[in-house]
Amino acid sequence: MTVGKHSESLSALCQAYWFWRYFDEIELKRLQKVDNKHDADSVSRIGNIYSVSRSLPKAKREKVADCINELAGKFPGKTLTERAQLCLDAARSINSKKLPRSGVSKLVWFVAPSDWTMFDSYAHKGVGIGYARADNFS
Numbered sequence: 527m528t529v530g531k532h533s534e535s536l537s538a539l540c541q542a543y544w545f546w547r548y549f550d551e552i553e554l555k556r557l558q559k560v561d562n563k564h565d566a567d568s569v570s571r572i573g574n575i576y577s578v579s580r581s582l583p584k585a586k587r588e589k590v591a592d593c594i595n596e597l598a599g600k601f602p603g604k605t606l607t608e609r610a611q612l613c614l615d616a617a618r619s620i621n622s623k624k625l626p627r628s629g630v631s632k633l634v635w636f637v638a639p640s641d642w643t644m645f646d647s648y649a650h651k652g653v654g655i656g657y658a659r660a661d662n663f664s
Contacts, residue, residue, distance in 0.1 A: 564591035578629035598638035
């Protein structure tokens with residue numbers, strides 16, 4: 527039996543599938559019932575499960591939800607580059623001190639998941655972009 531990259535890949539795939547079934551699928555269905563609109567509770571749930579809540583001001587979660595809902599409405603017809611810029615602008619408006627780039631990416635994906643994916647440290651590694659630059663999206 528070969529142990530190594532194949533078993534690591536299979537393990538990562540199984541973990542991703544489990545997480546999809548455990549949280550993402552359920553949250554997507556929950557949001558579909560409310561016309562794909564966030565509220566303070568959904569922002570908190572997603573922020574907590576994805577460990578990005580520290581950059582999403584707790585006292586302003588409803589404002590964050592409104593910002594993300596407005597952002598999602600701008601996505602149709604936009605390129606990935608344009609979407610990334612829209613997300614970065616939204617992150618700056620939510621918290622200019624601790625840019626919630628990864629949090630914005632995750633939140634907007636739940637209300638506008640078509641034709642793109644969340645952008646985080648895993649995506650950075652996959653496309654070979656340095657993670658520490660301030661103008662990077664995640």
